[in-house]
Amino acid sequence: MAVRSIITEQMQSIAAQQNKSLARLSDDLVLLDCGLDSLCFAILVARLEDELGFDPFSTDDDVYFPTTFGDFVAFYERAA
Amino acid sequence: MNAPLRAGCLRSRIAAVGGEDRWLWGRDRSVPLISIFGETRLGARRDDLAGKSILIRTRDQLCAALVLIELDGAAKRLIIAPPDLDDAHLASVMEDGAADVIVGDLPPPPGLGVEFVPLGAPQPRTRSNFAPRRSEWVMFTSGTTGRPKMVVHSLDGLAGAIAPGDPDDPDDPPIWGTFYDIRRYGGLQMLLRALLGGGSMVLSSPEESATDFLTRLGARGVTHLSATPSHWRRALMSPAIQAVKPRYIRLSGEIADQAVLDSLKAAFPGTPVGHAYASTEAGVGFEVNDGLEGFPADFMGREDGDVRMKVVDGSLRLRSSRTASAYVGGGDALADADGFVDTGDMVEQRGMRFYFTGRRSGVINVGGLKIHPEEVEAVINRHPGVRMSLVKGRKSPITGAIVVAEVVANGEESETVKAEILDLCRAVLPPFKTPTAIRFVEALAVTPGGKLERRLA
Structure with a gap:
């Protein structure tokens, strides 16, 4: 499955479990406004690591945090 | 009955309690307690050991018990090596403990250059030529890595929580059994209860599975059975649990949550289940016998008993005559300015009760929010x-x-079970404390001390 659809699916499932309402995921959606809090993102990164086998945050030496959903997907796609 | 417990060496206290047909049962061999009065296993070397500081290092628990009984009142200091003491630490232990000699059934590695007195076959005991003294009992603290830390106790302090004539019924003396090792604080408490309470004891062995030990406990007719909650949870998974019919069940060493207390009450209907709070440094604090987790809030202000308790920055502090007197070899102070020992065990008051929430050192930090793993486990275990x-x-x-x-x-x-566990957690815990993933495992590792093994993340 494409990285993008895995990310989308996981964000939807975490939002449902954590009772958050998730904004429509478009590339220019700012992550801070997507409806998930930092705990949700921590869970997302852990699940993606389990599913994809890597965690670009811990392999990336630069302190980088994607700001939009599009950046986030691209960040994972680059590391894949 | 009070006087003999509080005075004299261990051997004379055992004699004062009396009782017949008393045994220390190991897995492979057993010793009748009566034999300790007329025999020695140290031969002619026994008198040489008077006044010495002795490291007791043994392969099995029975041997350690025999050395303790033989040398209390003679040695200056008895340092009890736990079963997992690494050879690599022997030199530092000898140095820190100012030990003169090693006694036991495990010769020290060659090259250490330490005198060793082996435990031999029993021989008739001759009259001793030394004046009795109050020996120091030195125990290793648990949960440290690196250079082992030791604390100084006395027999009086160690036996301080044992009520004289503890065995309820002199016609039916207790047979103690414990999953603990008697070379650690929790196990030594049970050994002393057996020895000073007119009873016998079944000693565990690391080579034995929980099922085999339960079977042996059952065959010896164990009446008083003690273990950590982790030990008990494993024992409850064994069909051999039906082999034992204790009349007293005790938990200590870890937080006894309501789930494990309820499981024990269900497995042993009508049997009293008590949980005790103790640590190697702070000694025995208290026992809780109402079948509920935590302890009554009025324990905190109690001024009548032997123990004073207070909470500082969320952690329980204890002061009593049962606390260790010092760390061996100096270093950090054991107690605060008022003589209270900080246990590092975190408590929280809810209503009229205090609950243990976990170890201060085991906190998980989620974005600055602190979680004690034990409080989450208590919910999952329900x-x-x-x-x-x-x-x-x-x-x-x-x-x-x-x-x-x-x-x-x-x-x-x-x-389905996973989802139900998560629902249970979400119902009572805030989101950051709720597990983000649950994995089923065959078994969980338990440390040699009987505690759930926690590798800090």
Whole structure:
């Protein structure tokens, strides 16, 4: 499955479990406004690591945090 | 009955309690207690050991018990090596403990250059040529890595929580059994209860499975059985649990949550189940016998008993005549300015009761919010499909850590059970404390001290 659809699916499932309402995921959606809090993102990164086998945050030496959903997907796609 | 317990060496206290047909039963051999009065296993070397500081290092628990009985009142200091003391630490232990000689059934590695007195076959004992003294008892603290830390106790302090004539019924003296090792604080408490309470004891062996030990306990007719909650959870998974019919069940060494107390009450209907709070440094604090987790809030202000307690920055502090007197070899102070020992065990008052929430050192930090794994485990363990659980931190680049859980199922491992456990957690815990993932495991590792093994994330 494409990285993008895995990310989308996981964000939807975490939002449902954590009772958050998730904004429509478009590339220019700012992550801070997507409806998930930092705990949700921590869970997302852990699940993606389990599913994809890597965690670009811990392999990336630069302190980088994607700001939009599009950046986030691209960040994972680059590391894949 | 009070006087003999509080005075004299261990051997004379055992004699004063009296009782016949008393035994220390090991897995491979057993010793009748009567033999300790007329025999020695140290031969002619026994008198040489008077006034010495002695490291007791043994392969089995029975041997350690015999050395303690022989040398209390003669030695200056008895340092009790735990079963997992690494050879690499022997030199530093000898140095820190100012030990002159090693006594036991395990010769020290060559090259250490330490005198060794082996325990031999029993021989008739001759009259001793030394004046009795109050020996120091030195025990190793648990949970340290690196250079072992030791604390100084006395027999009076160690036996301080043991009520004189503890065995309820002189016609039916207690047979103690414990999953603990008597070379650690919790196990030594049980040995002393057996020895000073007119009873016998079944000693565990690391080469024996929980099932084999339970079978042996049953065959010896154990009446008083003590273990950590982790030991008990494992024992409850064994069909051999039906072999034992104790009349007293005791838990200590870890937090006894309501789930394990209830499981024991269900497995042994009508049998009193007590949980005790003690630590190697702070000694025995208290016992709780109402069948509920935590302890009554009025324990805190109590001024009538031997123990004073207070809470500072969330952690329990104890002061009593049973606390250790000092760390061996100086170093940190054991107690605060008022003589209270900080246990590092965190407590929280809810209503008229205090609850243990976990170890200060085991905190998981999720984005600055602190979680004690034990409080989450207590919730998970409430699910009937759970036998035991381990909660730990998983590293997260976002929040530093997130909470994950490993669960040993009590029956079926299904996604339904997982979902129910999560629902249970979500109902009572805030989101950051709720496990973000649950994994079923076959078993959870338990340390040699009987505690759930926690590797800090």
